[in-house]
Amino acid sequence: MTEQPSFDHRPDPELGAALWAALEPKDDHAAFAARVLAQYDHALDRSSVAMFDVLASWFRPGMVAAAAALVLGILLGRTVFQSPDPTSIDAAMAPVEGPGLAALVTAQDPPDASVVFTSLVEP
Amino acid sequence: MGSSGDDAGLVARTLAGDRAAFGALVERHAGQARRVPRALLGDPDDADDAAQDGFLSALVKLGQYDARRPFGPWLMRIVANAATDRRRRRNVRRVEPLDTSLVGGGPRPDAAAVRNELGDRLRAALAELPERRRKAVVLFDVEGYSHAEIAGILGIPEGTVRSEVFHARRRLRTLLADFKEPIG
Numbered sequence: 001m002t003e004q005p006s007f008d009h010r011p012d013p014e015l016g017a018a019l020w021a022a023l024e025p026k027d028d029h030a031a032f033a034a035r036v037l038a039q040y041d042h043a044l045d046r047s048s049v050a051m052f053d054v055l056a057s058w059f060r061p062g063m064v065a066a067a068a069a070l071v072l073g074i075l076l077g078r079t080v081f082q083s084p085d086p087t088s089i090d091a092a093m094a095p096v097e098g099p100g101l102a103a104l105v106t107a108q109d110p111p112d113a114s115v116v117f118t119s120l121v122e123p
Numbered sequence: 124m125g126s127s128g129d130d131a132g133l134v135a136r137t138l139a140g141d142r143a144a145f146g147a148l149v150e151r152h153a154g155q156a157r158r159v160p161r162a163l164l165g166d167p168d169d170a171d172d173a174a175q176d177g178f179l180s181a182l183v184k185l186g187q188y189d190a191r192r193p194f195g196p197w198l199m200r201i202v203a204n205a206a207t208d209r210r211r212r213r214n215v216r217r218v219e220p221l222d223t224s225l226v227g228g229g230p231r232p233d234a235a236a237v238r239n240e241l242g243d244r245l246r247a248a249l250a251e252l253p254e255r256r257r258k259a260v261v262l263f264d265v266e267g268y269s270h271a272e273i274a275g276i277l278g279i280p281e282g283t284v285r286s287e288v289f290h291a292r293r294r295l296r297t298l299l300a301d302f303k304e305p306i307g
Binding site: 008009011012014015016018019020021022023024025029030032033034035036037039040041043 | 142145146149150153154157158161162167171174175178179182238241242243245246249260261263264265267270289292295296299
């Protein structure tokens, strides 16, 4: 190695001045500051507009999704509530004409809770 | 460059929504924030775009600034990163176009022309340096930051900063020496 780095802790004024002259912008910094502030204002405006744009863009798909959910809910509800009526306590307790207690046991659909409670209270 | 106390006051006012305070902060630090990207990007318009990116990014991050520390190095770290990002986006490994007439050592009618030529050559020489070396030498010799501050700005060890400044100076001083005789 022929050369050892000799670090200088002080800035080189001559080199610094030459570099400064080479890098210094020709226009004044006030114009640049005005430009940055204009961009700052523009960004603020754009962000508020963008928020409404986002909300607006969500509105239509949101309405479609809500309508689809409503229709699905109605169809599901109708399917559930159109199932046969559960066996009534009258039918279950009828000794001769009705299916009798066996109807409670063999019925495919669960009875109303009132049927069970009534059978316990009034044996 | 204003004092760090002034800067802290402007930062506090900016955070409170004072637009004029932000403008004052920008104007106060515009010089160094524009020169450093120039060393990195070459093109003045690109450099100003990078400086602007840096200021707006600093505004977004202003809540993270520790007012007990000097504002300049904190800002310059953001600006230097903005310049690097812009350089990457530009995706051009760009060596400043060097006018062949400058290399050829054409006629030098007067000292002003020679100084202009020196400026062109310095910018060209900077463009040939590795990115980190450019930043280091400009921050040290032009902006007057210490090695430790530059280490913080660039996120590298202080010893590496010294090395980068040394190697950059060696190249640039050679160039400068070539111009001293004609100027003198």
